[in-house]
Amino acid sequence: MEFIKHRLSGVIECIPTKYHDERGFFYESYNQKRFAANGIPEDFVQDNYSFSTKGVLRGLHFQHNPNGQGKLVRVMTGKALDVVVDLRKDSPTFGQQEKFILDADKGNMLYVPIGFAHGFIALEETIFVYKCTNFWKKEAESGIRWNDPQLGIEWGVENPIVSDKDQILPDFDPNHPIF
Numbered sequence: 133m134e135f136i137k138h139r140l141s142g143v144i145e146c147i148p149t150k151y152h153d154e155r156g157f158f159y160e161s162y163n164q165k166r167f168a169a170n171g172i173p174e175d176f177v178q179d180n181y182s183f184s185t186k187g188v189l190r191g192l193h194f195q196h197n198p199n200g201q202g203k204l205v206r207v208m209t210g211k212a213l214d215v216v217v218d219l220r221k222d223s224p225t226f227g228q229q230e231k232f233i234l235d236a237d238k239g240n241m242l243y244v245p246i247g248f249a250h251g252f253i254a255l256e257e258t259i260f261v262y263k264c265t266n267f268w269k270k271e272a273e274s275g276i277r278w279n280d281p282q283l284g285i286e287w288g289v290e291n292p293i294v295s296d297k298d299q300i301l302p303d304f305d306p307n308h309p310i311f
């Protein structure tokens with residue numbers, strides 16, 4: 133199991149060790165002791181599972197504190213372009229984004245701490261699963277529009293499939309930090 137600390141502080145990728153044999157393969161998708169020893173000590177209280185057809189874009193989402201959620205995200209099948217945006221006002225990378233390919237074959241997963249907006253686009257039919265450090269609270273939900281002109285995120289897909297709810301998310305406002 134390999135852990136990679138990425139440019140935006142607190143965002144950590146985990147690449148599991150896959151054990152192949154004549155039956156197929158096995159890997160640990162979560163291990164509290166190993167994750168805690170590599171910068172992800174949080175406990176998780178809710179698991180989520182979503183299926184997306186190719187071209188579906190979900191996000192960018194976050195929950196306001198005190199309902200903020202850290203997320204350990206991965207794809208169980210398929211492939212997704214995962215995007216995180218640093219919304220922490222005191223962070224040296226405030227307003228910056230980072231993109232990752234989550235691939236079921238690789239089994240890689242990403243820890244996205246509280247303070248980030250998170251979204252992904254399904255590059256093929258994808259089952260997206262993730263563990264959350266806090267429970268969902270509808271009233272605490274918010275986000276940033278996927279095509280916000282200031283962020284200029286390149287999703288790599290023309291005309292993504294976006295929910296009506298996500299289409300009307302607010303734009304990024306650097307003058308009104310959220311975390």
Ligand SMILES: Cc1cn([C@H]2C[C@H](O)[C@@H](COP(=O)(O)OP(=O)(O)O[C@H]3O[C@H](C)C(=O)[C@H](O)[C@H]3O)O2)c(=O)[nH]c1=O
Nearest residue numbers: 180182190191193194203250251252267268269295297
């Ligand atoms: C998030 C959530 C939603 N729901 C219900 C609410 C709706 O009736 C339905 C679909 O919700 P939504 O359209 O918000 O689902 P996504 O667009 O996949 O949202 C997620 O997608 C992005 C990528 C994220 O990072 C968030 O974790 C999460 O917001 O599930 C629940 O019952 N519990 C939950 O935890």
